[in-house]
Amino acid sequence: MKPGAGRYEPYSYFQLMEVSLRELLVDKGIVTEDAIAGAVRAMRERGPERGAAMVARAWVDEAYKARLLADGSRAAEELGFEVPGLKLIVVENTPQTHNAIVCTLCSCYPRVLLGLPPEWYKSRPYRSRMVREPRKVLAEFGLKLPAKTAIRVHDSNADMRYMVLPMRPAGTDGWDAARLAMMVSRDCLIGVAVPQLPKKSKTRKSR
Amino acid sequence: MGGLPAGKVRRTEHAYDEWELRVDAMMVLLTGIAGGKKRMTVDELRKNIESLPPADYDRLGYYDRWIASLTQTMIQRGVITTDELARKMEQVANRGQAPISRRRRKDRR
């Protein structure tokens, strides 16, 4: 908040509360402004790259894939990602089964691997309907699954966090992990999308 | 709220406002997730969000609920008192203003 930079409006009640709580906590030595700024920077910079890297590595390395499915947190650490307190379960899509993640109680999400969740993930419609009519919700996301593919919905309601390991698209033989990771969007890791081959005409940044 | 009827999923994407990221940062620091002294648990955060009146829960934005809950937790834990909070809020309100928020009111859920 630099004086003079941009337009101003009065604090909302909750913005007022944020400033007040922060200043009280800093005054009392509970937190520092630097620590807050550092945490803000960390979350601003985090996207789904870590999750995508884990998926791509699993696609090219069967042994890593086995370890990933057995202990997701350990597999993340193996790639050098610090995941304090994370208890990750990775669930694998197959031709018979498609996985999707929701948190009906609040909005639990493996933030440290995917970044902050999108607004829709935290919304009432997604949280209410995903457990009850997943096919319909996925269709609204543009994902139509064959009738005989089972859908496995995971409600992240307690201590575990979840990430989907999508199927590797056909036509990617010989691709290296970095190139494969570019196809794995945040939505693929939540399970509301599947990886697509980039269109040949131009590179598309998928969400 | 799982299984209750609800409308279509609105696939809004937006950039977080600075103040919201600061709320998020305070949660991370106070719950000790990223190392540092643990002053509260995420369970208290959730409990205090769940304790909000249902009308408020729906009306307020996500980080509105979080800052309300964090503040409530700090009061419950005795880290701050209600009087300290009241005085500080008065002081801040009299002092200045916030940069204009980027999102429209109706997108804040």
Place this chain on the structure above:
Amino acid sequence: MSDGKLVPVPNYRVGDRVTVRKAYPLGHIRTPYYIRGHTGVVERVCGAFPNPEELAQQRDGLPAQPLYRVRFRQEDLWPGYRGANADVLELEIYQHWLE
């Protein structure tokens, strides 16, 4: 993966049929309303963790409680469910909510 000083031996194993208790207490509960009273199968024993109901009340939540991933058939949960017969929902239930 366990927290807490005492690690109790879990009562249930993978494959056991378990029913979620139908109780509606006050306080912070991590067992969603929609699953209470329903029967499923243990898919995984996740470990033992401090009880979140107690942690929410500023207590230490010990002894740690076993946590299970339980799989439910969607057709069992929702009247008129439209989807594949094999569609399932999996969530985590603390041992004291199972019988």
